[in-house]
Amino acid sequence: MPAAWVRLLRAHAALTRRMDANLRNVHGLTLSDYEVLVQLANADDRCLSRVDLAERILLSQSGITRLLEGLERVGLVERASCTTDRRVVYARLTEAGQARCLEAAETHLEDVRRAFFDRFSEDELRSLAELLGRLPQQAREADGQ
Amino acid sequence: MPAAWVRLLRAHAALTRRMDANLRNVHGLTLSDYEVLVQLANADDRCLSRVDLAERILLSQSGITRLLEGLERVGLVERASCTTDRRVVYARLTEAGQARCLEAAETHLEDVRRAFFDRFSEDELRSLAELLGRLPQQAREADGQ
DNA sequence: CTCGTATACTTGAGTCTGCAAGCAGTCTAG
DNA sequence: CTAGACTGCTTGCAGACTCAAGTATACGAG
Numbered sequence: 001m002p003a004a005w006v007r008l009l010r011a012h013a014a015l016t017r018r019m020d021a022n023l024r025n026v027h028g029l030t031l032s033d034y035e036v037l038v039q040l041a042n043a044d045d046r047c048l049s050r051v052d053l054a055e056r057i058l059l060s061q062s063g064i065t066r067l068l069e070g071l072e073r074v075g076l077v078e079r080a081s082c083t084t085d086r087r088v089v090y091a092r093l094t095e096a097g098q099a100r101c102l103e104a105a106e107t108h109l110e111d112v113r114r115a116f117f118d119r120f121s122e123d124e125l126r127s128l129a130e131l132l133g134r135l136p137q138q139a140r141e142a143d144g145q
Numbered sequence: 146m147p148a149a150w151v152r153l154l155r156a157h158a159a160l161t162r163r164m165d166a167n168l169r170n171v172h173g174l175t176l177s178d179y180e181v182l183v184q185l186a187n188a189d190d191r192c193l194s195r196v197d198l199a200e201r202i203l204l205s206q207s208g209i210t211r212l213l214e215g216l217e218r219v220g221l222v223e224r225a226s227c228t229t230d231r232r233v234v235y236a237r238l239t240e241a242g243q244a245r246c247l248e249a250a251e252t253h254l255e256d257v258r259r260a261f262f263d264r265f266s267e268d269e270l271r272s273l274a275e276l277l278g279r280l281p282q283q284a285r286e287a288d289g290q
Numbered sequence: 291c292t293c294g295t296a297t298a299c300t301t302g303a304g305t306c307t308g309c310a311a312g313c314a315g316t317c318t319a320g
Numbered sequence: 321c322t323a324g325a326c327t328g329c330t331t332g333c334a335g336a337c338t339c340a341a342g343t344a345t346a347c348g349a350g
Contacts, residue, residue, distance in 0.1 A: 004277055005260070009161075009203070010203055011277050011280035012153060013203040014280070014283055015153075015280065015281060016154075018281070058158040112148075112150050115281065116149060116280075119280070124276060125149055127272070127276070128149045128273075129148060129149040131272070131276070132149055132153055135156035135159070135260060135264070136156065136163070138155075138159055139159055139163075
């Protein structure tokens, strides 16, 4: 029987491919694009700094810069400066971004439903989440080496 | 509480980064490189076709071709032709490849131990593996849509 | 105030990967 | 036997991501 680690690798590859392909085809968004939109949609003022974003979706800072470039170009996100620290450049979700995020969520949540809710009971889902939560969730050492 | 899906994404990102970095630093191998070596080491005759390899480590065929280019260049893997079907080009683990795979395994298994065995009991590990195994494990539709 | 260090972000260069197209070998229907 | 479909592999191109270096701003010690 393949070990948990191998299955995690495969499940990740299989799921992200499927979900990314669906988001692309239906909404013209990458899975990463979508993750950024969701993070912003859930943030205070729909506004987050590059650094925060990088931490939340586990991407390097330069990755975030370039990802946002694309989203800014198509008007889903806009730049906003911080009044108290001029180094930070907020990424703010626009109205269009909010709308697109909601549309894409339908597709994505349907994928998540098929992948998770259709295969597990509520208890199983809770326990899967609990177990996965014990694995490292951050790139940097701090959280559990 | 973050859902299972989010935790899976993060755990994957955190773990692969850590493990990939270790393999690179200590042995000059990518995590993908290592996975290929392991698959070959476990295969009959230490020999596998490109297609088989692609399926096993969930990479596209072109990805495999280029990955093997690198491993061939440094002599860890060699090409071998198939007597019954001249389309297939086997990738065969060399002695050097076998040796390198064993060395790298030490580093990698230590990482796996820290990430998994130190955090879960045997029962928990079994149940994590079982739950993960119910998620799609293949890119193509067939296995569970 | 100012120098040194730390932080937020951007940019350049390079790597890894996938998709689509192409080539070569295989198989099947007629 | 042969035309057409299929399979295994490689290649051109483009995209997404990282690392390292660079710029601008902030902040603490003296």
